[in-house]
Amino acid sequence: MNLEEYRAVFMVSSLALILITAAPTIGMVVSVPRSAERFSELWVLGPNHMAEGYPFNVRVGEEYRVLVGVGNHLGCSAYYTVYVKFRNSSQPLPDTSDSTPSPLPPLYEFQFLVLDGESWEAPLAFEFLEVSRLEDSCLVRRMSVNDVVFSVDSPSTWDSENNGLYYQLFLELWLYDAMSRSFQFHDRFVGIWLNMTG
Numbered sequence: 001m002n003l004e005e006y007r008a009v010f011m012v013s014s015l016a017l018i019l020i021t022a023a024p025t026i027g028m029v030v031s032v033p034r035s036a037e038r039f040s041e042l043w044v045l046g047p048n049h050m051a052e053g054y055p056f057n058v059r060v061g062e063e064y065r066v067l068v069g070v071g072n073h074l075g076c077s078a079y080y081t082v083y084v085k086f087r088n089s090s091q092p093l094p095d096t097s098d099s100t101p102s103p104l105p106p107l108y109e110f111q112f113l114v115l116d117g118e119s120w121e122a123p124l125a126f127e128f129l130e131v132s133r134l135e136d137s138c139l140v141r142r143m144s145v146n147d148v149v150f151s152v153d154s155p156s157t158w159d160s161e162n163n164g165l166y167y168q169l170f171l172e173l174w175l176y177d178a179m180s181r182s183f184q185f186h187d188r189f190v191g192i193w194l195n196m197t198g
Helices: 003-029
Strands: 039-045 063-073 078-088 108-114 119-133 137-145 148-157 166-177 182-196
Touching: 039 078, 039 166, 039 182, 063 078, 063 108, 078 137, 078 148, 108 119, 119 182, 148 166
Parallel strands: none
Antiparallel strands: 039 063, 063 119, 078 108, 078 166, 119 137, 137 148, 166 182
């Protein structure tokens, strides 16, 4: 090896040693993007803040309570809307395979900002105010959500396989999109089944 080759080996070795020694300090100064998946959570908890105790067999004139929550793991603050919707067992749910929300109108909405890594929760109280029952059918005419009264006019027929008159209270998560300056369905929804037996 001649002098130039030794010099090149010495320079490469020195540079490698400097980089190895400085790596912890560089890691504190230079922000490397996280490789973790970015997502939002949407949940419904029972009245005791657990994934149990949900109302199921419901009656007219009784108030039921659950907790609604959203967790933000998007890597930035996010502005959300949660729509509360009500359906019978034959009406459409959202289709997350093509990012389409349910076409049913929302009864109630929550709008809020959640910082990255934080979560938001709020109580959701609902009550059936006017229900008509015939032998094997039911019509929910009016209900309240967080003390706001809505006309729903939703019929249901007896489900002989599951022995009940079934409805579902469900929640859709929407996220504010700065490009379109509007809320977009965020491919998340959860719901609880309700049996109108009384």
